[in-house]
Amino acid sequence: MKIIFMGTPDFSVGTLEALVRAGHEVILAVTQPDKPKGRGKEISFSPVKEKALALGIPVFQPRRIRDAESVLELGKYEADVMVVIAFGQILPKEVLAMTRYGCINVHASLLPKYRGAAPIQWAVIEGEEVSGVTTMQMDEGLDTGDMIEKTEVALDKKETGGSLHDKLAEAGAKLCVSTLDKIEKGTAVFTRQGESPTAYAKQLDKKLGEIDWSQPVDKIERLIRGLNPWPSAYTMWEDKVMKLWEAEAVQEDSSLEPGTVVRVDKKDFCVQTGKGMLRVLALQIPGKKQMGTGAFLRGYHLEEGSILGNA
Numbered sequence: 001m002k003i004i005f006m007g008t009p010d011f012s013v014g015t016l017e018a019l020v021r022a023g024h025e026v027i028l029a030v031t032q033p034d035k036p037k038g039r040g041k042e043i044s045f046s047p048v049k050e051k052a053l054a055l056g057i058p059v060f061q062p063r064r065i066r067d068a069e070s071v072l073e074l075g076k077y078e079a080d081v082m083v084v085i086a087f088g089q090i091l092p093k094e095v096l097a098m099t100r101y102g103c104i105n106v107h108a109s110l111l112p113k114y115r116g117a118a119p120i121q122w123a124v125i126e127g128e129e130v131s132g133v134t135t136m137q138m139d140e141g142l143d144t145g146d147m148i149e150k151t152e153v154a155l156d157k158k159e160t161g162g163s164l165h166d167k168l169a170e171a172g173a174k175l176c177v178s179t180l181d182k183i184e185k186g187t188a189v190f191t192r193q194g195e196s197p198t199a200y201a202k203q204l205d206k207k208l209g210e211i212d213w214s215q216p217v218d219k220i221e222r223l224i225r226g227l228n229p230w231p232s233a234y235t236m237w238e239d240k241v242m243k244l245w246e247a248e249a250v251q252e253d254s255s256l257e258p259g260t261v262v263r264v265d266k267k268d269f270c271v272q273t274g275k276g277m278l279r280v281l282a283l284q285i286p287g288k289k290q291m292g293t294g295a296f297l298r299g300y301h302l303e304e305g306s307i308l309g310n311a
Contacts, residue, residue: 002027011086015106066090082095090142103137104136104183106135109123111193116142132171212309243290258274
């Protein structure tokens with residue numbers, strides 16, 4: 001099929017590659033505009049743009065996909081279908097209805113669960129044992145279109161947002177190829193979604209990562225894994241931001257207030273939470289790289305009874 005591909009981040013790249021390998025003709029890659037990045041504010045291409053250029057695919061970067069000139073430009077290509085995966089803009093109805101087979105979306109959850117911008121991380125944060133990918137026919141709602149195919153992916157006990165991202169990106173690439181094959185053959189089955197049993201998977205921000213030590217330890221430990229590698233979970237220590245990268249839940253309590261350092265050993269330390277204690281195994285402080293807690297304790301003094309957090 002002749003495909004217009006819409007995507008922006010790393011998560012989209014594997015699907016673009018898979019479509020090309022499967023023999024489809026990707027005639028255009030649509031991605032977000034270039035942005036300045038880093039301290040030097042050098043212009044940075046999106047991962048999809050980099051891959052598209054490497055594959056010799058023309059690139060279109062509209063500031064607003066809804067603008068009339070953007071819609072007109074897309075119409076010039078006479079594609080059979082549009083494949084949309086983490087593009088970053090809401091498509092107008094003119095674009096949704098532009099091609100023979102419409103717009104097929106690859107969404108990183110088992111719809112109708114976790115509609116929204118950050119389904120991968122929220123699946124970890126909320127303690128899901130199974131996640132997956134769904135292909136759907138896009139409509140004007142937010143992830144509400146008819147479902148076509150699903151594939152499940154089990155979460156490991158130590159699953160992070162980053163590791164689940166990679167698993168679902170690979171699964172989504174395979175599923176998209178399968179879905180397009182069924183659509184082309186006329187064997188695809190479209191199923192309407194019901195109401196979502198989960199909250200909207202809202203966009204992540206840095207404030208979300210601030211640890212509330214009054215919460216139960218299991219919830220805090222999942223937050224740390226879900227926000228790894230971005231935006232990361234953190235707490236305050238001696239007026240410094242301490243990012244926590246790896247931790248274990250300890251089903252044990254002390255009489256100390258939440259946020260209090262209960263024990264300090266050679267390789268880790270434990271913090272009292274609202275229920276249970278958190279054993280911190282890897283962290284990062286400003287100006288330093290991520291390190292094991294043992295390395296941190298060899299270079300810095302942390303006393304039992306110290307208070308973490310803004311309280």
